[in-house]
Amino acid sequence: MTVEARSYCRFCVALCGVRVTVDGDRIVAVKGDDEHPGSRGYTCPKGRSLGRWHHDEHRVTHPRMKLAGEWRDATWDDALGDIGSRLQGIIAESGPDAVGAYLATASSFDAAGRWAAERFTRSIGSRSKYTATSIDTPCKPLVSLLMSGFPGLVPVLDDKDCTFTMLVGSNPVVSHGHLNAFPDPVIRLRALAAAPRELWVVDPRTTETARLASRHLAPRPGTDFALFAHVARQLLVDGGRDDAYLGAHAHSDDLATLREALDPWTADLTAEVTGCAPEALHDLVAAIRRHGKVSIQTGTGTTMSPVANLTEWLVWVVHILTGSYDVPGGMWFHSGFIRQLHTRLRPNATIPAPTPGPRSRPEVSLWSDEFPCSTMLDEIEAGNLRALVVFGGNPVSAFPNTERTRRALAALDALIVLDVVDTDTTELASHVLPCKGQLERADIPFFTDQFNLDFSTQYTDAVVAPIGDVRSMWWITAGIADVLGVALLPESLSLASSDTEVLAYIAARGAAPFDDVRERRYTTTKRTFGWVRERVLPEGRWRLAPRELLDQHSRWRDLVPPSGMLATSQRQLRHLNSQHPAAIGDVRDDARVQIHPAAAVSRGISDGGDVVVRTTTGAVQMTATLNESLHPDCVVLPHGWTDANVSRLTSESRVDSLTAMVTQTAFPVDVLPVDAS
Ligand SMILES: Nc1nc2c(c(=O)[nH]1)N[C@H]1C(S)=C(S)[C@@H](COP(=O)(O)OP(=O)(O)OC[C@H]3O[C@@H](n4cnc5c(=O)[nH]c(N)nc54)[C@H](O)[C@@H]3O)O[C@H]1N2
Ligand SMILES: Nc1nc2c(c(=O)[nH]1)N[C@H]1C(S)=C(S)[C@@H](COP(=O)(O)OP(=O)(O)OC[C@H]3O[C@@H](n4cnc5c(=O)[nH]c(N)nc54)[C@H](O)[C@@H]3O)O[C@H]1N2
Numbered sequence: 001m002t003v004e005a006r007s008y009c010r011f012c013v014a015l016c017g018v019r020v021t022v023d024g025d026r027i028v029a030v031k032g033d034d035e036h037p038g039s040r041g042y043t044c045p046k047g048r049s050l051g052r053w054h055h056d057e058h059r060v061t062h063p064r065m066k067l068a069g070e071w072r073d074a075t076w077d078d079a080l081g082d083i084g085s086r087l088q089g090i091i092a093e094s095g096p097d098a099v100g101a102y103l104a105t106a107s108s109f110d111a112a113g114r115w116a117a118e119r120f121t122r123s124i125g126s127r128s129k130y131t132a133t134s135i136d137t138p139c140k141p142l143v144s145l146l147m148s149g150f151p152g153l154v155p156v157l158d159d160k161d162c163t164f165t166m167l168v169g170s171n172p173v174v175s176h177g178h179l180n181a182f183p184d185p186v187i188r189l190r191a192l193a194a195a196p197r198e199l200w201v202v203d204p205r206t207t208e209t210a211r212l213a214s215r216h217l218a219p220r221p222g223t224d225f226a227l228f229a230h231v232a233r234q235l236l237v238d239g240g241r242d243d244a245y246l247g248a249h250a251h252s253d254d255l256a257t258l259r260e261a262l263d264p265w266t267a268d269l270t271a272e273v274t275g276c277a278p279e280a281l282h283d284l285v286a287a288i289r290r291h292g293k294v295s296i297q298t299g300t301g302t303t304m305s306p307v308a309n310l311t312e313w314l315v316w317v318v319h320i321l322t323g324s325y326d327v328p329g330g331m332w333f334h335s336g337f338i339r340q341l342h343t344r345l346r347p348n349a350t351i352p353a354p355t356p357g358p359r360s361r362p363e364v365s366l367w368s369d370e371f372p373c374s375t376m377l378d379e380i381e382a383g384n385l386r387a388l389v390v391f392g393g394n395p396v397s398a399f400p401n402t403e404r405t406r407r408a409l410a411a412l413d414a415l416i417v418l419d420v421v422d423t424d425t426t427e428l429a430s431h432v433l434p435c436k437g438q439l440e441r442a443d444i445p446f447f448t449d450q451f452n453l454d455f456s457t458q459y460t461d462a463v464v465a466p467i468g469d470v471r472s473m474w475w476i477t478a479g480i481a482d483v484l485g486v487a488l489l490p491e492s493l494s495l496a497s498s499d500t501e502v503l504a505y506i507a508a509r510g511a512a513p514f515d516d517v518r519e520r521r522y523t524t525t526k527r528t529f530g531w532v533r534e535r536v537l538p539e540g541r542w543r544l545a546p547r548e549l550l551d552q553h554s555r556w557r558d559l560v561p562p563s564g565m566l567a568t569s570q571r572q573l574r575h576l577n578s579q580h581p582a583a584i585g586d587v588r589d590d591a592r593v594q595i596h597p598a599a600a601v602s603r604g605i606s607d608g609g610d611v612v613v614r615t616t617t618g619a620v621q622m623t624a625t626l627n628e629s630l631h632p633d634c635v636v637l638p639h640g641w642t643d644a645n646v647s648r649l650t651s652e653s654r655v656d657s658l659t660a661m662v663t664q665t666a667f668p669v670d671v672l673p674v675d676a677s
């Protein structure tokens with residue numbers, strides 16, 4: 001007999017509602033939930049493959065550990081006991097920093113698991129915390145910190161009332177959004193582009209999103225900041241500012257500093273650097289003046305580029321100059337349904353100075369309580385990091401310089417991987433600890449609490465019984481702490497607590513009582529405008545001209561990529577990073593590189609021919625597809641494949657000077673046919 005259960009998909013920030021048909025312990029169908037207020041029946045192929053994913057042949061169902069190089073299945077007691085004694089030994093010899101944690105993408109969608117993982121390093125007293133943020137988007141917390149005094153502001157577009165929307169280096173038709181969630185993206189983007197509204201897309205590739213836009217600009221990769229420097233300059237010089245907003249929310253000396261620093265960004269210089277025609281730049285400034293307010297959202301196309309900080313900063317500057325931040329019709333700041341930041345934050349009059357990086361990399365600046373992923377290899381090789389616990393991540397796929405990453409991970413005394421399937425990283429592990437997958441656990445959005453276009457939360461029960469001997473990630477984490485003799489759980493919880501009890505604890509301070517959230521499944525409340533200006537900004541004023549960003553701006557010529565072919569990043573619909581719920585064997589998403597025909601001809605590359613893409617770090621071999629709708633310098637690389645792992649091309653030494661973020665788009669590459677290379 002089949003039953004239908006309602007849940008929500010946790011592969012990406014869209015968090016689409018799903019209806020799951022279950023027959024005993026088998027999932028027989030997954031479809032969109034028409035009654036879900038966020039996604040209104042929409043799902044993508046990944047969500048619809050949740051059943052296949054749950055029953056995947058590569059799922060890990062029992063704990064296992066490597067003894068003398070041989071895998072052995074273990075009971076939970078044995079696995080946790082062995083981990084406990086190894087970690088205790090390491091801590092006794094080398095101190096708590098020698099035990100680190102990597103909190104990655106899948107942990108972001110497991111509320112209780114992520115909450116426990118955040119407590120793990122703290123409870124053992126280790127500073128060695130790494131998260132996927134430092135290889136995705138560290139420019140966003142940095143710019144938020146430098147301009148507001150608080151790192152966690154998340155601007156969200158006011159999709160109801162904004163009339164001018166711009167997406168820069170983001171393709172939500174495929175990704176469903178970077179830090180703004182776009183379930184059912186085509187319908188939403190069409191609404192944003194319906195005249196008199198305008199949707200502008202800035203992307204060197206004519207993406208699925210660009211095809212829906214009112215206007216598409218295709219700058220040379222790695223030059224986006226110049227567009228916003230130019231817009232800001234024009235607003236400062238020729239008008240279009242919101243002077244009433246600036247009078248209340250900016251410092252006049254910052255405006256003067258900015259005006260001087262951005263003065264070189266005439267239409268001519270901007271056109272020269274970006275390759276966009278001066279007429280297009282003129283149209284952009286005119287459109288912004290016409291609409292008055294803007295809502296501009298950046299994505300990984302800028303956050304992974306060498307000009308990430310500059311672009312993010314100048315995008316914030318344009319919002320502030322036009323009076324668009326924290327105001328209806330522009331961007332609002334999501335304070336989090338559970339987090340309730342608007343009730344908790346206080347102004348920070350001085351920006352805390354960054355602290356030195358990990359021991360092997362003291363010259364790196366730390367702006368938060370974590371170490372950048374790009375420093376981990378040095379930490380391992382220096383012997384400072386001897387054990388690593390991976391929470392829902394795949395560093396072999398995600399970290400730069402794959403060969404060195406593999407060697408470093410293999411050299412650890414303990415690599416403890418908490419995952420649902422076998423991956424390129426579990427191969428190198430000492431312990432693989434099987435976690436409940438998304439349909440096997442109750443959940444709420446927690447890490448992703450601030451990314452919704454509305455102010456909402458949701459709740460799901462588990463829809464199937466856990467397979468094999470898999471456990472909740474929070475339970476495994478608390479179990480490791482327990483064998484180490486440290487308290488990770490608060491007194492009201494124990495290893496015998498249920499998933500829902502842990503969630504109730506996490507959600508206790510939310511905008512609605514947890515029992516109501518649970519009962520209603522999807523709870524929405526009003527967006528909050530004005531709280532950042534009133535409660536977060538010192539004297540209600542943004543810092544428009546942070547010294548660190550002005551310094552970086554003065555060196556912009558060194559940051560813009562050199563002429564020649566540039567690798568650019570891309571997401572694909574049927575897989576999420578290295579997780580492939582719906583992609584394998586589907587030729588619509590395979591590991592191909594896209595090149596412009598003009599660049600292909602001059603290199604002797606043919607459509608469907610095999611090529612080698614190379615940097616000084618490494619090389620990947622892929623089949624080429626020729627695509628006319630790219631900036632001619634683009635070499636478009638999909639991320640998340642095993643054989644064609646594009647992280648072989650990225651480097652732990654090609655990083656941003658402020659954040660140590662790895663450059664993962666807009667970096668120089670060579671491309672040659674296989675026979676010629
Ligand atoms: N289907 C699917 N969805 C995903 C993921 C996935 O793997 N698959 N991954 C998830 C994750 S972890 C993240 S972080 C988000 C990312 O979400 P997005 O940032 O929206 O990711 P993309 O869809 O790759 O869009 C990035 C765009 O930037 C463009 N680009 C590259 N370089 C430049 C540049 O220098 N300048 C400009 N202006 N554009 C540039 C690329 O052509 C691409 O279209 O997606 C999430 N959602
Ligand atoms: N060269 C290059 N490097 C990149 C990028 C790029 O575009 N190019 N993108 C960067 C970005 S934006 C990101 S976010 C990172 C991604 O970096 P990671 O987060 O390290 O990589 P993922 O492939 O997303 O790994 C997610 C893992 O979680 C597992 N998983 C799935 N569900 C669950 C669950 O419920 N519980 C647990 N415990 N595990 C689960 C999956 O099996 C998978 O192994 O990579 C970054 N690195």
Ligand code: SF4
Binds near residue numbers: 010013016042183
């Ligand atoms: S867009 Fe796809 S992967 Fe993302 S939540 Fe919706 S169904 Fe899941």
Ligand SMILES: [Mo]
Binds near residue numbers: 136
């Ligand atoms: Mo990401």
